[in-house]
Amino acid sequence: MPVSRTLKSLGATLAILVVLVYLGYLIVYAAYAVNLFQWPFDYDQGEGFELYDAILYSQGEWPYQDNSTFPFYASNYPPLFHLLIVPLLPILGPRLVAGRLVSFAATLITGGAIFAIVRRKSACPEQGRRGGWLIPLVSGLAYLASNYVYQIGPLCRMHMTMVMFETLAIAFIAEFEHPRHGRRNLILGLLMLLCAGYTKQMAVFTVAAALSYIFLRDIKKALIAGAALAVTAGAIFWLLNTATEGQWWINIIQANVNKFDYRQTVFLFGQWFRLHTVFILLAAGYLVYELFWDRLSAYSLWFLFSLGAGALSGKWGAGFGYFTTAIAAACLTSGLALSRLQNTARRTPHALRILIPLLYLLQAPRMLHLPTSGPLFGPLARALGVDDALIQGDCATFQYHDAMGYTQLGHLLTADDYTAGEDILDYVRTADGPVLSEEAMFSLLAGNPVVTNPTQLLNLYNNDLLDTTEIIERINRQEFGLIIFRAQFYPQPVLEAIGQNYQPVDHVCMNGFYYHILWPQRVLDDTSAQPDQ
Amino acid sequence: MITKRQLGFAVVALGLLVIGATVGVDFIGAGRWSGFGPLQRIGIGLSLPTIVAGCILIRLGNRPA
Numbered sequence: 001m002p003v004s005r006t007l008k009s010l011g012a013t014l015a016i017l018v019v020l021v022y023l024g025y026l027i028v029y030a031a032y033a034v035n036l037f038q039w040p041f042d043y044d045q046g047e048g049f050e051l052y053d054a055i056l057y058s059q060g061e062w063p064y065q066d067n068s069t070f071p072f073y074a075s076n077y078p079p080l081f082h083l084l085i086v087p088l089l090p091i092l093g094p095r096l097v098a099g100r101l102v103s104f105a106a107t108l109i110t111g112g113a114i115f116a117i118v119r120r121k122s123a124c125p126e127q128g129r130r131g132g133w134l135i136p137l138v139s140g141l142a143y144l145a146s147n148y149v150y151q152i153g154p155l156c157r158m159h160m161t162m163v164m165f166e167t168l169a170i171a172f173i174a175e176f177e178h179p180r181h182g183r184r185n186l187i188l189g190l191l192m193l194l195c196a197g198y199t200k201q202m203a204v205f206t207v208a209a210a211l212s213y214i215f216l217r218d219i220k221k222a223l224i225a226g227a228a229l230a231v232t233a234g235a236i237f238w239l240l241n242t243a244t245e246g247q248w249w250i251n252i253i254q255a256n257v258n259k260f261d262y263r264q265t266v267f268l269f270g271q272w273f274r275l276h277t278v279f280i281l282l283a284a285g286y287l288v289y290e291l292f293w294d295r296l297s298a299y300s301l302w303f304l305f306s307l308g309a310g311a312l313s314g315k316w317g318a319g320f321g322y323f324t325t326a327i328a329a330a331c332l333t334s335g336l337a338l339s340r341l342q343n344t345a346r347r348t349p350h351a352l353r354i355l356i357p358l359l360y361l362l363q364a365p366r367m368l369h370l371p372t373s374g375p376l377f378g379p380l381a382r383a384l385g386v387d388d389a390l391i392q393g394d395c396a397t398f399q400y401h402d403a404m405g406y407t408q409l410g411h412l413l414t415a416d417d418y419t420a421g422e423d424i425l426d427y428v429r430t431a432d433g434p435v436l437s438e439e440a441m442f443s444l445l446a447g448n449p450v451v452t453n454p455t456q457l458l459n460l461y462n463n464d465l466l467d468t469t470e471i472i473e474r475i476n477r478q479e480f481g482l483i484i485f486r487a488q489f490y491p492q493p494v495l496e497a498i499g500q501n502y503q504p505v506d507h508v509c510m511n512g513f514y515y516h517i518l519w520p521q522r523v524l525d526d527t528s529a530q531p532d533q
Numbered sequence: 534m535i536t537k538r539q540l541g542f543a544v545v546a547l548g549l550l551v552i553g554a555t556v557g558v559d560f561i562g563a564g565r566w567s568g569f570g571p572l573q574r575i576g577i578g579l580s581l582p583t584i585v586a587g588c589i590l591i592r593l594g595n596r597p598a
């Protein structure tokens with residue numbers, strides 16, 4: 001008895017420690033999100049364009065336009081995330097915080113859904129046991145503790161909203177055979193899949209997982225559900241394409257055919273595995289168990305199919321964000337695996353009470369990320385031995401540690417960044433003509449029109465879908481009063497025309513990147529002529 | 534309802550399809566590398582365990598998948 005009591009106490013202590021560690025990650029995430037909510041400029045290139053899409057919708061305009069004519073702008077994403085931002089615009093104004101709040105809330109809902117699913121599925125009614133708290137709670141918190149979710153979660157980007165819809169879809173589809181609510185669950189699941197797909201095209205892998213699950217259990221229902229989803233999604237697709245005179249097809253489908261580098265995919269698979277090892281091994285083990293010894297669940301199939309999204313991460317413009325669905329699936333399925341283990345291993349309950357928290361504690365430091373300065377995080381970083389960790393940007397060093405190594409995201413913004421942003425904004429406000437910028441927020445904050453979406457122009461140019469005649473003519477006439485480069489993602493002929501007609505006048509370091517400010521040659525000629533007059 | 538056996542046949546077919554495509558690209562001259570390229574090695578590395586898993590599933594008979 002004393003040994004049993006000691007083991008029970010040890011298990012309880014470890015469980016409390018685990019919850020504290022994962023709650024700590026939640027605090028780090030919340031601190032980063034609050035820091036970003038205050039930042040008015042693009043933190044990640046593309047955020048401002050997502051906001052601009054929402055602004056266009058609020059004005060009753062489509063963001064799917066002809067890129068060959070002024071303002072040379074189009075979105076390459078479906079509309080749902082932008083439409084979710086629209087109701088917040090009258091309250092928060094045309095500010096990035098509107099989109100960042102939507103995305104952040106989506107990650108919290110996803111974490112909450114993982115918690116609810118694991119708690120519900122880990123209940124063992126035949127033994128009179130309810131679901132317990134530790135495994136469901138840590139499964140939900142683990143999703144928010146992932147380095148990838150942390151970095152992308154509070155950005156004005158649509159990816160995490162897609163993962164939210166995917167998680168909800170799988171939760172409903174998994175219960176499509178429910179004796180009382182089966183039909184309702186199936187319809188809601190299909191609706192969530194539709195929402196996920198019209199948030200971001202990547203949801204196609206989750207659609208495949210969900211329909212495969214239904215097919216395994218009920219072929220007729222799978223065919224009907226698949227046909228219903230295809231007809232509905234197809235009808236919306238056709239309406240959008242008709243309403244935009246074919247620009248939807250060009251910008252959403254054709255522009256997204258990009259070069260693929262398998263080495264990037266292999267690298268990211270390795271990094272994803274290294275950061276989330278315990279969750280992935282548990283989820284993979286559960287998949288194998290269900291495949292050979294039990295029936296395949298919707299969750300295991302989702303985990304398997306989500307690897308397909310990860311395989312596309314080598315596409316130009318893709319990255320580690322393509323693994324966030326797989327992370328949600330791994331957190332969920334690993335929780336189910338441990339719950340299953342707990343429910344079946346009746347002879348060794350005390351061993352599991354220690355083993356399960358130990359597994360979570362083993363995993364926790366693998367994802368370590370936190371700011372390494374400040375009154376709270378400075379001492380914590382010192383205690384963890386990462387206080388000297390730095391992230392080196394192009395022109396600044398950030399006091400931030402991340403187990404994934406170099407990363408452009410995740411650090412907190414400094415007073416210097418705010419000053420630099422205002423400096424660039426001054427250039428925009430005094431520009432003599434429209435501004436060609438690789439980030440939309442400078443134009444939006446200055447009340448100027450947003451001109452060009454450079455990566456979209458490059459995508460189209462690389463696929464022989466862009467006529468650069470008009471934009472090059474305007475550059476040659478030096479109609480743009482200012483050009484702001486960050487990554488120079490414009491098509492090569494556009495860059496060459498800019499090089500012949502514009503001159504760099506300043507290089508401003510903001511958020512770790514150099515922003516190159518270029519003036520038209522005519523302005524520089526006027527400026528140099530002024531002293532003689 | 535699909536059985537383990539039926540799923541097994543589908544999985545084996547998928548594995549064979551991947552192998553066929555992996556080897557077949559050389560016959561149509563696709564790909565950037567001469568000889569057996571890294572993507573082909575990855576394809577073979579994924580398809581062989583898939584075929585093994587499919588064969589095991591076939592042996593599991595008519596249990597629900």
